[in-house]
Amino acid sequence: MLTTAPPTTSAVAPTAPRVVVVDDTPDLRNLLRLMLLRGGLDVVGEAADGRAGIEVVRRERPDIVLLDIAMPVMDGLEALPTLRRVVPQAKIIAMSAFGATQMAARAVAAGADGYVQKGTSLHAILAYVAELSGVEQRPARPVAVTRTHEGGRSRPVNAAPAPIDRRSSGSRDESSTLAVAHAPYGVLEVSDEPSPRVRSTNPVARRLLGGSPAVGALLSLSAPGLAHHVATHRHEADAVFDALLDAGSVRATLRRAGGSLFVYLDSTTEDVGLLRRAIATASHDLRGPIAVIDGVVEALAWGETPVPGAERDRLLQAVGRQVAELDRVTADLFTSTQVHRGTLHVDLHTFRAGALLVDLLGDHDDITVDVREDPPVVADPLRLEQMIGNLLNNARRYGAAPYAVVVRPGTGGRTVRIEVADRGPGVPVDFEPQLFREFTRAQGTVATGTGLGLYVVRTLAEAQGGTASYRRHPEGGAVFTLQLPAAP
Structure with missing residues (x-):
């Protein structure tokens, strides 16, 4: 997905440095755009993955590129060499949800001019971008807030991150070596x-x-x-x-x-290694939404000029979306814990799944809900929401639009069949046997995730007397099917 930056009420000078932001989280792109514009830079384009980012950069020829590392389709590390060739004079600044990882050194080695950690204050990121690109930063008065970061250390919001210079840093610099060790x-x-x-x-x-x-x-x-x-x-x-x-x-x-x-x-x-990787990816999934919420709080309080009403509404909507994402991740972690403790509980009711899903997903422009027939199902409506949410989240991470949810009677009328389909690459054949296992993710994927989503779907389906399965879409993509008991 590639876009031209949306219009804004903030004025920028005609000679302001031109910036392209490449990140797969729309809410974070919006925050970065707001921050850059208020700092006097001109955001000329945005993209949601590395491949689209290359197209935007090729078209706009920006002076600065803010590039996320972990993205679907093509990640930032894969895009970096091409971006470096397309705009050799531009400053390319890599971003990641973790600051102390080998990713920083890898990004610099691949051609980035510097690296910033998501979750760093917006004012600090702007100061770093200005320093690295030689831009004179507009005066600003950030509020005096202190936040706690890694290791329990506290620092003020206007403390700029330490720059990483690609001309003097290598793949074995001190900070990356410490991260690789752990x-x-x-x-x-x-x-x-x-x-x-x-x-x-x-x-x-x-x-x-x-x-x-x-x-x-x-x-x-x-x-x-x-x-x-x-x-x-x-x-x-x-x-x-x-x-x-x-x-x-x-x-x-x-x-x-x-x-x-x-x-x-x-x-x-190695089970212990599997668990440690699951903890690392769960931390990543939690930290992303926290970084957005943290940035919104700062943006609303940053500077003497109030955020315009329409922009404030968008920021608050972003908070709602990120809270929902936090709720999804923590719900999966809690469900997994309940399974292992033997305390998983489902509250069965008779209701029409199609009507519930139309109400739940009706305002999502990228999802088609097709209710061919809507026989009553015996299931837990809250758990059904959790399962469908996980399947759609999985489709967005690893698949591609269009997304479709289809409700119809199962074979013989004994079940209600709910399908979630996408038109992405589908599941690698050699990974299909592991698909519903706990803490597993396909090797080589650039998308992040706890590896719990599909495990939770299968476990919840079976706890309600149903099944969860996967098949390849005949026209390309993945189809995940829930079969839940129909009401007698």
Whole structure:
């Protein structure tokens, strides 16, 4: 999705630096646009994924690009080399929901001029953009608010983030090394050559490799099978393959960054590693909405000029959407906990699912609700909302519009059949057996998620005497089907 920036009441100078914002969260794009315009910059375009961002940047030729790292279709790391070629003189600033991760160094190595953490105050982001791009910032009077960030440290809202300069930072800078050391998966850096040599490993990678290979040593000496795969796939943009190490089978993802190859190793058998990754992704899903809500609070209180009424209404609507997203994530986490404790409860009622879903989804322009017949169903209406919400969220993350919800009688009239369909790429065939398992996500995907959504859907369906299943759409895409008991 690509757009030209919407009109605004804020005036910008004719010579103001031109900015393109690329982020998959519309509410965050709106906040960044508001912040940049109030700081005297000209937002000339927006996009929701890396591929669309390249098109907007190619068309607008901006001076500054704010680029999210984790996006569907094409992520920021994949888009960076092309953006660098299209606008070699522009300042490209990468963004992520986490500040202390290897993503910062990877983005800088791939061509970004700097990096900011989502959740940093809007005023601090603006100050950083101005500093990095040489823009004289408009005077502003942010309110004196103190927030607590990582590690319990507090800092004022006008404390700018420390810049990362791509000319002096590499893939092994101090902050990224600390983050890689605590990553819940193996990170192995090797040289980009036919016989790769080890450059760095984190603790998880060393354990999976069965030891600590010496820096500079041939990878084939400690992991010949993995070394063969790396050499075979090293020219591919983003290869994913299975390898056998001393600790067992792993799924490896290979990505290029600067003059190195990074190999990300996920154990396919380690439950603790699975749980740690689930915690990391759940934290990401929670932090995104919190960053938007935090930004809205600051935007409403920032400066002496009040936010215009229409803009204030949009900001408050954004808060409502992000609160709903927080509610969805925490509901899934709580449901999973109830399942494990044996305390999951469903409150069965007889009602018409089609009428409920029309009322629930009728104002969503991108969703078609098709109620062919609407026989009464015996189910928990709140749990049905949770299941449909998860399926639509899954479709938006991994699929593509148009989205359709279809309600009709099941075979023999004994069930009510509810389908949620999209026209995306569908589920990878080799991942289909794991689709409804807890804490699982398809390898190689750039979309984030806890890996709980479909597990919760299946568990809730079975708790109500029904089933959940998946099939490929005959015209391309995914179809998820709920079958719930029909009223006698």
